[in-house]
Amino acid sequence: MHFNRAPGRSDKYLASFGIFSSVLVLALSLWGCSANGAEPSPAPAKQPGSNSAGQVVVTYFHTTFRCPTCRKLEAYSRETVENDFAKQIKENKIVFRTVNLEEAENEHFIKDYKLYTKSLIVSLQENGKEIRWKNLPDIWRLVHSREKFEEYVQSEIEAYLKDL
Amino acid sequence: MEWLLPLTSALWLGILTSISPCPLASNIAAISYMTREVDRPHRVFLSGVLYSLGRSISYVCLGALIAESLLSIPEVAFFLQSRMNQMLGPILILAGVILLGWIKVNLTGITPSERSASRLRSLGSLGSLLLGVLFALSFCPVSAGLFFGSLIPLSIQQNAPFSLPLAYGVGTGLPVMVFALAMACGVRGLNKIFQHTSRLEAWLRKLTGWIFLLVGFYFVYFHIAVPLLRRG
Numbered sequence: 001m002h003f004n005r006a007p008g009r010s011d012k013y014l015a016s017f018g019i020f021s022s023v024l025v026l027a028l029s030l031w032g033c034s035a036n037g038a039e040p041s042p043a044p045a046k047q048p049g050s051n052s053a054g055q056v057v058v059t060y061f062h063t064t065f066r067c068p069t070c071r072k073l074e075a076y077s078r079e080t081v082e083n084d085f086a087k088q089i090k091e092n093k094i095v096f097r098t099v100n101l102e103e104a105e106n107e108h109f110i111k112d113y114k115l116y117t118k119s120l121i122v123s124l125q126e127n128g129k130e131i132r133w134k135n136l137p138d139i140w141r142l143v144h145s146r147e148k149f150e151e152y153v154q155s156e157i158e159a160y161l162k163d164l
Numbered sequence: 165m166e167w168l169l170p171l172t173s174a175l176w177l178g179i180l181t182s183i184s185p186c187p188l189a190s191n192i193a194a195i196s197y198m199t200r201e202v203d204r205p206h207r208v209f210l211s212g213v214l215y216s217l218g219r220s221i222s223y224v225c226l227g228a229l230i231a232e233s234l235l236s237i238p239e240v241a242f243f244l245q246s247r248m249n250q251m252l253g254p255i256l257i258l259a260g261v262i263l264l265g266w267i268k269v270n271l272t273g274i275t276p277s278e279r280s281a282s283r284l285r286s287l288g289s290l291g292s293l294l295l296g297v298l299f300a301l302s303f304c305p306v307s308a309g310l311f312f313g314s315l316i317p318l319s320i321q322q323n324a325p326f327s328l329p330l331a332y333g334v335g336t337g338l339p340v341m342v343f344a345l346a347m348a349c350g351v352r353g354l355n356k357i358f359q360h361t362s363r364l365e366a367w368l369r370k371l372t373g374w375i376f377l378l379v380g381f382y383f384v385y386f387h388i389a390v391p392l393l394r395r396g
Contacts, residue, residue, distance in 0.1 A: 064394060065386065067186045069306050116241030117308035137313030140306060141180065 054126040056088075056160045060098045061109060062118045070118050073139055074098065076146060077120050080153045085161075093164060094157070120153065124160050134160075167327075170318060174328040177310050177318075178335015186304040189379045191340050193256065194295055196375040198344035199351060200368050201288070208348045209341070211292040216337025218296020223311065223329035223336075226301075230316055231325045241303065241312050246387070248302040253383030255298065260376030263369055296337060307336070 058081050060074050081089070081096040088094040099106050101115065113121050113135060123133035136156055142149040182191065198211040229235045261267050303311070311332065319328035351368070 063305075064391065067305050069184050069186055110238050110242065114236075114238050116237050116312040117245065117303075117305045119309075119313075135313075137309070137317070140309030141177065141314055144180070 057123045170322045174331035175335040178332040181307045182336045182339045184306040186306040190299045193379040196372045199347045212341025214292040215296040218293040219300035220330045220333025222300035223333045227329040244303045249387040256380030263373030
């Protein structure tokens with residue numbers, strides 16, 4: 001091992017290189033996976049269950065720690081529902097909401113829906129009672145292609161809307 | 165050829181996991197660890213293979229435990245996403261401190277000699293394997309989403325509880341290995357400035373130590389300090 005030498009001139013260059021790289025790595029890491037948590041999450045949509053004729057509830061479940069991909073998932077999901085089903089939202093047939101799993105009152109959703117990470121759940125409810133639900137696991141695979149993501153979420157929601 | 169499509173899908177899911185920004189911090193630590201032995205590209209390659217293998221071991225074991233219903237997906241997934249990331253910070257800081265030589269670890273009980281130096285080297289390769297096991301278990305949302313949501317259902321459906329998690333592990337290690345090899349080739353050019361490879365290696369080892377420290381503090385900050393502050 002080569003640690004007990006007197007530092008040479010080239011060492012100084014590398015020292016600066018080392019410090020520079022370390023700062024770069026930290027900056028990259030912070031950009032990569034972090035500070036997003038500080039931003040406030042969008043206001044949750046109104047609570048479902050008010051439509052006695054039945055309703056499709058689309059829920060994005062998240063945790064307090066947000067990653068860039070997770071934010072993308074949430075934004076794409078919200079936009080798909082709001083853009084493609086604007087009419088149904090007005091008629092109160094579809095509701096989009098976001099739920100933080102780390103709040104004590106929401107922890108039961110982990111067991112209810114067998115969740116393993118941030119997830120998008122489509123659920124059919126009548127008179128506030130859940131008839132059936134589905135987890136959309138392919139959002140993680142399709143998040144890199146907005147079009148395919150939108151197509152996927154749209155078709156899954158439509159399949160549920162048919163049963164209203 | 166029917167087996168080729170699911171295998172390629174599993175590999176692709178692994179690559180997707182690895183190139184998302186979510187595991188960036190741990191990927192940087194792994195790349196810097198592999199690039200240490202810059203004058204021996206075959207060792208960088210070996211390190212990369214062992215790192216990928218380590219990841220595969222974790223995924224195969226987890227897959228088997230889930231397939232046998234010994235673990236329930238929600239419990240293990242949330243446990244690994246929170247607790248493993250909390251443990252990872254202090255472990256990386258400790259590894260960084262050892263790499264920087266602030267704590268001397270004498271594993272052989274003999275004063276440093278050529279023999280113990282070569283032992284340390286083989287331990288370095290084993291380190292890549294352990295790093296792979298550890299980083300694979302530290303799930304972030306993207307890897308949890310793709311592993312529990314896409315890979316596990318695929319391997320159950322294909323009745324391939326071994327080969328598909330293995331391919332997934334290789335996929336998660338592949339971009340890291342390619343990057344490490346490219347880095348090693350690039351950094352080797354610096355040899356001319358240093359004239360002596362051993363000096364460059366000593367510095368790279370220190371750089372790796374600093375990167376481990378920084379990534380360790382990053383994990384401690386976001387997975388221990390921030391949740392504590394929020395709760396407070």
